[in-house]
Amino acid sequence: MVSPEPLSDSSNSALVRLRALLDESSFDGEQRLPAERVLAAQIGIGRRALRRALEVLEAEGRIWRHQGKGTFLGPRPARAPTSLDELSKRTHPLEVMDVRLEIEPALARLAAMRATNGDIERLLHLAEKTASSSDADGRELWDSALHRTIAEAAGNSLLLAIFDLVDxxxxxxTWRLLRERARSGNRQQLYVEQHRRVIAAIAQREAHAAEQAMREHLELVRDSLLKVMTSPLPARIDGEIPAKMMSANTKNERHHGT
Amino acid sequence: MVSPEPLSDSSNSALVRLRALLDESSFDGEQRLPAERVLAAQIGIGRRALRRALEVLEAEGRIWRHQGKGTFLGPRPARAPTSLDELSKRTHPLEVMDVRLEIEPALARLAAMRATNGDIERLLHLAEKTASSSDADGRELWDSALHRTIAEAAGNSLLLAIFDLVDxxxxxxTWRLLRERARSGNRQQLYVEQHRRVIAAIAQREAHAAEQAMREHLELVRDSLLKVMTSPLPARIDGEIPAKMMSANTKNERHHGT
DNA sequence: CGCCGAACCAGTTGCATATTGGTTCGGTCT
DNA sequence: AGACCGAACCAATATGCAACTGGTTCGGCG
Incomplete structure (x- = not known):
């Protein structure tokens, strides 16, 4: 068929010659083919023409490229499912807060039921430290330790591992500046009070109260985060927020109908 | 009173002086304190004596050290990511069921709120497949796909990743034989009915009902697993069951969203 | 107008180097 | 003999730099 041909002759010949190279398996055993500059010189075409040909091949799935790494044969390797970097790149802050809202209240409840006296002692100690810490960095450090100690006290190693993953x-x-801005809001005193309430509930073995207190705490944290993110400041973390993911369990009454 | 003193005078004085430094917050804002060689020179003691003092402080949890990094104030930060193998080795089946009981009802609730019509269509399709499957292997396959589709429909990629991790x-x-024995109990028909109920609730957007139905389903699965594990058969999966981890949320009614 | 070479930008890798805590050794003083 | 010290070494980490990579822009040229 004679379709309109946007590519020039030389580009086209480059594509043909590249396809021939790939088909002949001229790179036997070699997953990686030469750098663009080298390859262009070998074939005897310009780098620009070569790149256009490579684009086609990549779109076809026959090769894949990555800046700084090179060009490789075969389909793009699947992402490691638990690769932290990948996961964190494609995860939106609000998603993380939703997950924390699912997990940490449960952790607090379990901690209230199964914490040892030693756990509780450590929690009380941490609460003091968090309150007495003056600078923001220190507060965040102790805060993190506090949440994790609760997760430890829950006594489920798998759930603890999941907590660590989320944490x-x-x-x-990516979150650094976000948190800096979030904690500029002067809610620190309230946070300390909420922490105290969670720990008290755990110490008194009141599972439901611990769960509820933790949930209220995290809801406040999430709201604070939300406020920061939707603030008129032009510097957004990420342009796109998947519509599905929008936080939706502030008050999850039953949805009837529609 | 003169208690036996294992430490020498100089070490002891080093410890006292170090404690003073930490209490006075001489390293305000600085999480990291000077290298051992420097610190020893500053205090005017030998490095060996300094190190003994640091050991005490580390045991107390006031500092933490790592070779090549340095010595830092505060609690030791969360350790490196756990690989799947490691995690799977020291995770007990009942722990996993407890985690599923925490996560999957939440997934079902979110799915009821955010599932697309396409998601629901797929769920209905899967329900048919699961019911019509005759052999046990096929049933397990469809069952797995069903649970994961619900997790997808929840629309939180991080939660989905966690689900995959648990799955x-x-x-x-290690679990293969356990599941074989578990499904020998003729509860399959009941499972199918429970699945149907979960899907129906999701399709009708009844978040609370979906959550509850999923919880009931998983509780039955866990009870079935428990029965198999405590059966008189000598082949136990793992010798030790930490007392803390014993399942303890059979009847904890949940209160979401107050 | 299309193509080319060249230069530049940005992400990745590898290596040499410096610094850290961890350890061993011999000398020295009490 | 035991406690201590300085020095050196070991192993893990951090850091900076050079050398690539693909991605992009620019001016020149036919």
Whole structure:
């Protein structure tokens, strides 16, 4: 068929010659093919023409490229499912807060039921430290330790591992400035009070109260985060917020109908 | 009173002086304190004596050290990510069921709120497949796909990743024989009915009903697993069951959103 | 107008180097 | 003999730099 041909002759010949190279398996055993500059010189075409040909091949899925790494044969390797970087890149802060709202109240409840006296002692100690810490960095450090100690006290190693996973994503670089701005809001005193309430409930073995207190605390944290993110400041973390993911369990009454 | 003193005078004085430094917050804002060689020179003691003092402080949890990094104030930060193998090795089946009981009802609730019509269509399709499947292997396959589709429909990629993590542990080799024995109990028909109920609730957007139905389903699964594990058969999965971890949320009614 | 070479930008890798805590050794003083 | 010290070494980490990579822009040229 004679379709309109946007590519020039030389580009086209480059594509043909590249396809021939790939088909002949001229790079036997070699997953990686030469750098663009080298390859262009070998074939005897310009780098620009070569790149257009490579674009086609990449769109076809026959090769894949990555800046700084090179060009490789075969389909793009699947992402490691639990690779922290990948996961944190494609995870939105509000998603993380939703997950924390699902997990940490449960952790607090379990901690209230199963914490040892030693756990409770450590929690009380941490609460003091958090309150007495003056600078923001120190507060965040002790706060993190506090939440994790509760997770430990829950006595479920898998749930603890999940907590760590979420926490690692939360502490990723992208969030740094976000948290700095979030904690500028002077809610620190309220946070301290909420922490105290959670710990008290755990110490008194009141599972439901611990769960509820933790949920209220995290809801406040999320609202604070939300406020920061929707603030008129032009510097947004990420342009797109998937519509599905929008936080939706502030008051999750039953949805009837529609 | 003159208690036996294992430490020498100089070490002791080093410890006293170090404690003074930390209490006075001489390292305000600085999480990291000077290198051992420097610090020893500053205090005017030998490095060996300094190190003994640091050991005490580390045991007390006031500092933490790591080779090549340095010595830091505060509690030791969360440790490195746990690989799947490691995690799976020291995770007990009942722990996994407890985690599923925490996460999957929440997933069902979110799915009821945010599932697309396409999601629901797929769920209905899967329900048919699961019911019509005759052999046990096929049933398990469809069952797994069903649970994961619900997790997808929840629309939180991080929560989905966590679900996958748990699911991968659940499908680890150690569990194979356990599941074989568990499904020998003729509860399959009941499982199918429970699945149907969960899907119906999601399709009708009844978040609370979906959550509750999923919880009931998983509780039955866990009870079935528990029965198999405590059966008189000598082949136990793992010798030790930490007392803390014993399942303890059979009847904890939940209060979401107050 | 299309193409080319060249330069520049940005992400990645590797290596040499410096610094850290961890350890061992011999000398020295009490 | 035991406690201490300085020095050196070991191993893990951090850091900076050079050398690539693909991605992009620019001026020149036919």
């Amino acid at each position: 690692r994503i939360r502490q990723d670089t | 991968r542990i659940r499908q680890d080799t």
